[in-house]
Amino acid sequence: MSGSTSEGAQDRTGSTSEGAQDRTGTSEGSQDRSSSTSEQSQGRRAGEGVHVRRGRWAAAAMLAAAVAAGAAANAIDANFLASGWHTVQRGEEASDITVDNFQVHVHGAATSTQLEDLEVVTSPGAFVVVDLSYATTDAWDTPEEVVLIDEAGREFSEPSGFGSAGRVWPAGPDIWSRGSLLFEVPADVGDLALELRPQTPDARLPSRVLRVPLTVRTNSEPLTLERPSVLAEGDR
Amino acid sequence: MSRRRGRVATIVAATGLVVSFAGWGWFVSEQGREGWWSLGQHVAITPDDQGRAVVDSLSVRLTGAATVSEVEEEPAPAGFSYLVLDFEVSAEDSTEASTCDVQVRDDRGRLFQAGQEVPYADPYLPWLTCGSADHTEDPVPSHQSMLVLVPDDTGLVSVRVDAREFPPATFIELPLPPDEDAGP
Numbered sequence: 001m002s003g004s005t006s007e008g009a010q011d012r013t014g015s016t017s018e019g020a021q022d023r024t025g026t027s028e029g030s031q032d033r034s035s036s037t038s039e040q041s042q043g044r045r046a047g048e049g050v051h052v053r054r055g056r057w058a059a060a061a062m063l064a065a066a067v068a069a070g071a072a073a074n075a076i077d078a079n080f081l082a083s084g085w086h087t088v089q090r091g092e093e094a095s096d097i098t099v100d101n102f103q104v105h106v107h108g109a110a111t112s113t114q115l116e117d118l119e120v121v122t123s124p125g126a127f128v129v130v131d132l133s134y135a136t137t138d139a140w141d142t143p144e145e146v147v148l149i150d151e152a153g154r155e156f157s158e159p160s161g162f163g164s165a166g167r168v169w170p171a172g173p174d175i176w177s178r179g180s181l182l183f184e185v186p187a188d189v190g191d192l193a194l195e196l197r198p199q200t201p202d203a204r205l206p207s208r209v210l211r212v213p214l215t216v217r218t219n220s221e222p223l224t225l226e227r228p229s230v231l232a233e234g235d236r
Numbered sequence: 237m238s239r240r241r242g243r244v245a246t247i248v249a250a251t252g253l254v255v256s257f258a259g260w261g262w263f264v265s266e267q268g269r270e271g272w273w274s275l276g277q278h279v280a281i282t283p284d285d286q287g288r289a290v291v292d293s294l295s296v297r298l299t300g301a302a303t304v305s306e307v308e309e310e311p312a313p314a315g316f317s318y319l320v321l322d323f324e325v326s327a328e329d330s331t332e333a334s335t336c337d338v339q340v341r342d343d344r345g346r347l348f349q350a351g352q353e354v355p356y357a358d359p360y361l362p363w364l365t366c367g368s369a370d371h372t373e374d375p376v377p378s379h380q381s382m383l384v385l386v387p388d389d390t391g392l393v394s395v396r397v398d399a400r401e402f403p404p405a406t407f408i409e410l411p412l413p414p415d416e417d418a419g420p
Binding site: 052055 | 238313385389
């Protein structure tokens, strides 16, 4: 009986023990699961960390893009818009050059201290008369402005107080007109270039201007101005 | 969950950036867009069965178009001709004095303006009289003629009449008959 009890007890003990061992085994399984959960948790935290870092990088990139766009707009405004956003197209004398809707042909220029303008007038500096032809490509139009520019970047525009000749004139589509433009420059001026600005500068829109270096011959006689006239087809 | 929130935040921020730039572009280009539309020629008024094109109180009909090589012994430059345009104009209900610009369009889209580099001669005018403030003292002439300098080697397509008083973007376009745009 007792044996059986003992066995039974043993059995039970054994059983209990095994059960305990089983439970211990369960405990080991619990430790395994616990360590597995911990690793997963660490993995999730690591993954979240990566996403947080990615999110931060995305936010930083957008912030940088916004700052860069603002800086670029500021730079464009400071460097181009204040004086008109324009591109300088280079040309040369004795050739047809198209800038925007104008076709231009510069024949040359002459300088003298005297000008024949109803009567002979003398300049404290020098008069420069530019001989040129131009037409448009689309419709009748007048260049907004034509100026002389010297090596130092000084601009000389049409002088006032002279007759109506020597100013910009309207030209038609492929209807070439030839005339002369009058300028007055200081005596110490260096090499000159003609700059033709087809349109009114608009700070919001890009535009083109034409710059042609001039070969200026010196006249001992007073300069004269030619009124613009339409040329025969094919003439310049 | 966190990943999803991050994506949503990124999309919202990117969308906001794009919308902001688009709004800024639309705002700064407003004046240019309105000017392009209102000052340009985009809405053509064409003639009816009787050849009359009507805008507000003005009615215009092209009654003649022919090229000539000289006007009052003044020849056109070599390679060019003068196009003589005759109009029938009615503006009896107009209340203000106004003039209209006249241009001739060719098959290359070029616009040749009436009154530019043409002889000063009767009865040709550099522009059309399109309205009057006093129809008794200063009536709008019912028949008006103009000269246009045009190249010989081009196909003339239509006559355009335009004025600042016209509704925005509106102009009159009168087709030129093919047999009347030949050179001299």
